[in-house]
Amino acid sequence: MSTNRFTDERLLQVILAPQISEKSTRIADKNEQVVFRVASDANKHEIKAAVELLFKVQVNSVQVAVVKGKEKRFGRMMGRRSNWKKAFVCLKPGQEIDFVAGQ
Numbered sequence: 001m002s003t004n005r006f007t008d009e010r011l012l013q014v015i016l017a018p019q020i021s022e023k024s025t026r027i028a029d030k031n032e033q034v035v036f037r038v039a040s041d042a043n044k045h046e047i048k049a050a051v052e053l054l055f056k057v058q059v060n061s062v063q064v065a066v067v068k069g070k071e072k073r074f075g076r077m078m079g080r081r082s083n084w085k086k087a088f089v090c091l092k093p094g095q096e097i098d099f100v101a102g103q
Contacts, residue, residue, distance in 0.1 A: 006049050014042045014050040018099055019086055031090065034097050038064075038087045047087045057095040063088040 016037045018024075024035035038047055044062040051059050065088070069081035091097070 006046055008053065011046065011050040011053050014039050014046050015054060020099075027088065032093065032095070033088050033090045036087045036089060038085050040083070040085050042085065042087075047089065051089050055097050057097060058092040060090045060092045062090070
């Protein structure tokens, strides 16, 4: 898939934030994957194109998971947090995204 199919404006809205946690760090070290929080309506092709555009790396594959929102209590009322989507982006060998060096 080429990035010509998607508009740059849309691709800039797909990636919301990197998901930094112990699990994502372990996955990054072991499998050369990076975990991102992405827009709920984004698909694998858009996520791949967005990562390649923003970080100038080559993406091997993308796996997507929907994280269900937790039920929370607000006083006497029960509420629910929104569901959100995260993407596990597998980079091609030799590729790397360094979030610390960009600052």
